[in-house]
């Protein structure tokens with residue numbers, strides 16, 4: 001009973017707590033993690049140094065440190081417990097409590113809706129020792145009882161792990177993008193993405209954001225990147241002048257910000273940026289700090305119906321094989337929020353995983369140029 005009361009008090013205090021961590025934008029350095037005498041299966045870019053601190057995804061790290069996890073993604077509350085100790089993090093407010101006491105915001109980091117924690121801090125709180133083996137970019141977490149090797153022996157014993165990392169070809173990245181939403185299909189698309197643990201990029205049309213405000217919030221909360229796809233989606237008036245085009249994107253961004261609290265810099269021009277987005281339009285976008293994405297794999301899902309929907313997957317397969325041959329490491333795939341696309345989505349995601357792609361949402365701090373004009377400013 002007392003324990004229950006303490007937890008309730010800490011949760012309450014937690015919501016009253018002011019302040020929070022910043023989200024750092026850039027300057028990442030990759031980190032590997034060892035536990036006792038073995039390396040843990042954290043792959044490239046999963047854990048990294050940001051602002052002088054090594055951080056790792058909280059769910060994965062706490063799993064390997066034998067913690068009990070209670071995660072409610074709807075309200076953003078993450079609870080990690082072990083040996084009667086408890087860490088509570090609210091990912092939405094970035095507030096954290098350890099055994100009821102406020103935690104320095106510096107050890108909590110979020111990116112694309114994902115929670116990271118300072119590796120050293122978390123491990124030490126739960127009774128582990130921590131050494132940083134800088135030459136190998138490795139944080140070693142251990143206890144006197146759990147480990148038998150010195151740091152030198154540890155590195156020698158895990159040489160094959162480091163060999164593999166150094167020789168591995170870079171992982172190609174696929175950006176799955178959906179146009180014209182949010183829509184009546186958004187809920188099922190989000191559900192499938194969640195099941196496959198894939199983050200995507202959505203290009204929204206302004207009236208749809210207002211009409212489907214709840215699903216817009218959900219998409220943002222689940223770590224997808226929400227981007228701008230105009231107000232009218234009509235050649236006239238959208239492309240009548242650069243100012244019209246900018247006005248529509250700004251209005252879409254304002255609505256997005258009002259609904260989700262998040263602003264967007266990424267634009268997809270309706271019907272693609274060729275031929276309408278001539279230089280004066282692009283100059284205006286550069287001036288406003290926008291980025292522009294077309295695509296390099298077109299599913300052509302808008303063409304098909306229930307009886308021909310298998311073609312969506314076939315088009316993606318053909319496009320992926322073509323991009324692979326050309327050596328493209330960053331593939332942007334065009335889909336729309338359609339019922340048949342949602343139907344085909346599990347098969348599409350399975351195919352991309354099988355082909356070795358890591359699927360990511362757009363990340364403004366790791367921008368990739370992807371426009372038909374090859375305009376490097378965008």
Ligand SMILES: [Zn+2]
Nearest residue numbers: 179180270271
């Ligand atoms: Zn469109």
